[in-house]
Amino acid sequence: MTTRHDVKILSTGGYVPGDPIDNATLEKYVGPLPDDVLEGIQVKTRHWMIDPATGEHLINNSRMAERASRQALERAGVEPDELDLIVVCTATPEYTLPNVATTLQHYLGLESVAAIELRGACAGWVQALDLARRQLADGTVRTALVVGSEVGSPILAPLFLGKDPERVRMRDRLTLYTFGDGAGAVVLRAEPAEEAADSFAFVNACVGGLRKPGMEIIGGGTDVPQAEQLKRRQLIQMKVDVPGTTTFGPQVFVRAIQEMARKDGRTLDEFDAIVLPEGNADYFAEEFASAGMPAADVKALEGRIVENLADVGATGSAAVPLSLDAGWTSGRIRPGDRIVVLGIEASRYIYTGLSLTWQATFPG
Structure with missing residues (x-):
């Protein structure tokens, strides 16, 4: 007989790199957008993992995922070695291999854990969440970490670095003003359900x-x-x-x-x-x-x-x-x-x- 398990989100965690870059600051690097366009995209600030003046990387995708994960784990009162499963969603990994999930595992100091990476963006983190939820619900694992982490700024940097801001194309400016970097995480746990488990x-x-x-x-x-x-x-x-x-x-x-x-x-x-x-x-x-x-x-x-689009911009896998x-x-x-x-x-x-x-x- 299969035991039913109640799956709960214990906590969340979030991380955005560096200081917020407001529209006035960004304008100095990439040129202005018309006021009505700015109002339409509604992004007031964003965070980038690069220094907008030089393009230097100040952190990377996996380290951002680690920061968000550790915050979620601390809030949940869960130690990393209690994890049975890590699922990470990203569209901007450092490398094709090893993937971000196994790199995060390494940063968390875990010798052995189930680690899965989904190559996705804005919709991918919810897919990752459901994948973990199903393994928790059927008793395959007890504790899981689900992370979305995205770094668009290294891809966008060549659009403006070394250029006169007034010469940056308007369509490129629209993209530059829209996207930000960040990471978000949740910790989930499953317990045998004495009563009817939550419906999903x-x-x-x-x-x-x-x-x-x-x-x-x-x-x-x-x-x-x-x-x-x-x-x-x-x-x-x-x-x-x-x-x-x-x-x-x-x-x-x-x-x-x-x-x-x-x-x-x-x-x-x-x-x-x-x-x-x-x-x-x-x-x-x-x-x-x-x-x-x-x-x-x-x-x-x-x-x-x-x-929270106005505060962080469009952050892909980290948005949800x-x-x-x-x-x-x-x-x-x-x-x-x-x-x-x-x-x-x-x-x-x-x-x-x-x-x-x-x-x-x-x-x-």
């Missing part, structure tokens, strides 16, 4: 399989011979289809939110918090209705979305856990709340969501 609902789909990619990171892979890669304008290049993400992105958000509510058997106004990075950004929120969301659902989202960390530590998310964590990734328009009942009381 999970959704996951790629809905842009036949569309032009909304985002691409090209270079450093095996798409063409290395000699050809070295001839490119940039060794590694980030491409964003701004018109495509602006028009199709809201439709993906709406589809994801509606499917999540159906899967959980609730209406949107029955959720206490919806952790939805970028959910309040003008270029998404203003389009919900035109993307097919009923007026009642648009109204229900008001006051329920938890996000950093928003979750901000919601928990600020008291916005409280024990007993029914919450949704929802990630949207633009490369092929992947969405993924997980609903759960929050049980952790913030220490102190």
